[in-house]
Amino acid sequence: MSPDPATGQTATHDDPAAADRGDRLVSVRELRTYYDERTLLSRSPPVKAVDGVSLDLFEGETLGLVGESGCGKTTFGRTLVGLEDATSGTVEVEGRDVTDGDDADWRRRVGMVFQDPDESLNDRQTVGQIVREPLEAQGWPRLSVAVEGVPEATVSGSGPVVGGRVESERVESGGSATADVTSRAGESDAASVTGDPENGPDVAVDLAGGTHEVSVRERLPLTAEDVTVSVDRGERPTVSVRVGKSVAELRRDRAEELLARVGLGEEHVRRYPHQFSGGQRQRVGIARALALEPDFLVLDEPVSALDVSVQARIINLLEEIQDDLGLTYLFIAHDLSVVRHIADRVAVMYLGNVVELGSTESVFADPSHPYTLSLLSAIPGSGSPWDGERVTLRGTPPSPRDPPSGCPFATRCPAKIRSDEFDLPEDTWRALDELRVVFRTRARSEDSVAERARALVGLPVDAEAIDDAADELLSEVDLPPAARSVVDEAVDLATAGEDRAAADRLREAFGSRCDAEAPDAYATGDGERESRCLRSEDGSRGVAETVADRERGSGGGADDRSGGGEGD
Ligand SMILES: Nc1ncnc2c1ncn2[C@@H]1O[C@H](COP(=O)(O)OP(=O)(O)OP(=O)(O)O)[C@@H](O)[C@H]1O
Numbered sequence: 388m389s390p391d392p393a394t395g396q397t398a399t400h401d402d403p404a405a406a407d408r409g410d411r412l413v414s415v416r417e418l419r420t421y422y423d424e425r426t427l428l429s430r431s432p433p434v435k436a437v438d439g440v441s442l443d444l445f446e447g448e449t450l451g452l453v454g455e456s457g458c459g460k461t462t463f464g465r466t467l468v469g470l471e472d473a474t475s476g477t478v479e480v481e482g483r484d485v486t487d488g489d490d491a492d493w494r495r496r497v498g499m500v501f502q503d504p505d506e507s508l509n510d511r512q513t514v515g516q517i518v519r520e521p522l523e524a525q526g527w528p529r530l531s532v533a534v535e536g537v538p539e540a541t542v543s544g545s546g547p548v549v550g551g552r553v554e555s556e557r558v559e560s561g562g563s564a565t566a567d568v569t570s571r572a573g574e575s576d577a578a579s580v581t582g583d584p585e586n587g588p589d590v591a592v593d594l595a596g597g598t599h600e601v602s603v604r605e606r607l608p609l610t611a612e613d614v615t616v617s618v619d620r621g622e623r624p625t626v627s628v629r630v631g632k633s634v635a636e637l638r639r640d641r642a643e644e645l646l647a648r649v650g651l652g653e654e655h656v657r658r659y660p661h662q663f664s665g666g667q668r669q670r671v672g673i674a675r676a677l678a679l680e681p682d683f684l685v686l687d688e689p690v691s692a693l694d695v696s697v698q699a700r701i702i703n704l705l706e707e708i709q710d711d712l713g714l715t716y717l718f719i720a721h722d723l724s725v726v727r728h729i730a731d732r733v734a735v736m737y738l739g740n741v742v743e744l745g746s747t748e749s750v751f752a753d754p755s756h757p758y759t760l761s762l763l764s765a766i767p768g769s770g771s772p773w774d775g776e777r778v779t780l781r782g783t784p785p786s787p788r789d790p791p792s793g794c795p796f797a798t799r800c801p802a803k804i805r806s807d808e809f810d811l812p813e814d815t816w817r818a819l820d821e822l823r824v825v826f827r828t829r830a831r832s833e834d835s836v837a838e839r840a841r842a843l844v845g846l847p848v849d850a851e852a853i854d855d856a857a858d859e860l861l862s863e864v865d866l867p868p869a870a871r872s873v874v875d876e877a878v879d880l881a882t883a884g885e886d887r888a889a890a891d892r893l894r895e896a897f898g899s900r901c902d903a904e905a906p907d908a909y910a911t912g913d914g915e916r917e918s919r920c921l922r923s924e925d926g927s928r929g930v931a932e933t934v935a936d937r938e939r940g941s942g943g944g945a946d947d948r949s950g951g952g953e954g955d
Pocket residue numbers: 422424434435436454455456457458459460461462463721787
């Protein structure tokens with residue numbers, strides 16, 4: 388395994404088990420997308436929606452992106468396709484930096500399908516107009532023409548003429564294009580080609596043998612009969628290509644073809660979105676996303692708003708399209724069963740971070756990260772080790788405006804490494820964690836305009852609420868005197884309005900590595916996966932065992948504290 392270029396750590400996002408995949412299409416490194424809404428009245432810190440994601444996407448694969456609502460999935464997808472500005476980090480496509488979203492070639496090569504077709508389709512446009520919109524926006528088509536196989540003997544020029552290159556290649560709306568081909572002496576490439584070398588030229592004129600043959604690229608709504616070619620074999624040979632269809636006709640034909648591709652007929656072209664079912668509307672959304680022949684689609688919960696029976700049909704359609712066109716998908720979902728069906732690899736996201744990444748099969752069979760484990764435990768019949776035995780996470784995710792220092796999952800982690808300063812039962816650790824969350828939440832609300840206004844007019848700090856919270860959480864648990872005195876100190880600080888200091892005091896005394904160190908991406912599962920959990924640092928796991936112990940009430944205490952070293 389190669390070290391991570393960003394962190395120097397072992398085998399990471401760089402590529403777990405890359406051998407059987409296609410070429411790398413997109414490389415994302417340390418990507419951050421923050422929403423900064425600070426105004427004169429509000430000093431709230433920015434929302435760290437994506438907070439340091441590094442991963443690769445390989446040609447032809449489907450990468451599933453899963454995680455709770457609000458963890459940053461949509462923002463990540465939108466940043467990849469240039470709909471959101473990255474705050475820092477890079478997105479590279481085939482070695483080219485496209486992070487700023489201005490790369491015209493990349494913009495053409497990506498498409499996005501949105502969750503809610505009702506919201507993403509303009510109800511005042513016909514379906515035909517909706518699908519033609521990206522074609523119009525991008526000035527499609529810009530036909531490329533190549534001249535091939537020009538033998539030395541047929542075209543006279545100064546020196547051996549072996550190929551031609553088209554200098555002008557736009558189809559005018561009147562329906563003709565002239566391609567001036569300048570001969571190039573001494574070039575050795577017998578078939579000089581313009582346009583996208585992957586897809587070939589749109590129109591190729593083969594001048595071999597003194598005649599000419601015209602071929603038209605597949606998936607273009609043109610046939611060779613629509614194209615007239617005349618060749619002037621003068622001193623400066625010119626090949627003129629006339630296309631017998633107007634731009635408007637080409638766009639109309641393309642829209643019909645796209646609608647047919649997603650299972651809609653000619654009769655649908657002039658209808659409006661509200662005349663369709665949810666599944667049909669999503670088909671329109673897919674046709675629109677395919678308009679410019681993308682290589683990469685971000686599918687943002689494309690079936691979440693649909694009935695289960697319709698979901699399966701749309702998923703099948705997406706799979707067929709991927710096979711036919713060789714597309715790469717980023718498939719965003721919160722439904723893990725859908726992801727399991729469609730994705731080759733899965734990235735699990737929590738609070739703006741990808742915490743686990745690996746092949747779908749291995750992530751489902753043997754999750755390394757405690758967050759993945761808890762997600763899988765919620766799916767009955769998943770076949771995961773936690774199937775049917777739900778690991779419920781405590782509390783709600785922290786605010787992305789104020790993520791915890793250290794591991795972002797530490798405040799809810801059922802396998803959190805415990806401090807070895809104290810020997811406490813699991814219930815007590817959890818109560819202390821929760822009290823810290825209370826102080827952190829209070830500290831955050833102090834930042835709000837309303838709270839500052841209260842402070843300014845001298846409203847008292849709600850001391851009773853602090854005592855109540857501490858009592859509720861800790862009255863039933865046994866705290867040794869040293870621990871009790873730390874809690875009393877923290878409560879005093881909070882009562883004095885120092886909520887953040889109170890939270891910090893608890894962290895100092897009861898926190899562990901998980902509260903202090905942001906985990907790198909460590910290789911787990913024989914290099915098949917990477918996991919951002921300190922327990923995966925040395926390859927040993929111990930996560931499932933620790934969670935099992937704690938959940939089943941036999942854990943806690945000294946055996947739980949070392950982290951990383953437990954398990955196999
Ligand atoms: N335009 C915006 N301005 C400010 N904050 C935003 C904006 N868009 C998203 N957010 C916030 O960024 C965080 C990540 O949101 P995002 O929509 O990317 O998450 P998600 O995982 O896709 O959620 P869901 O599954 O609910 O769509 C959330 O806290 C959200 O409130």
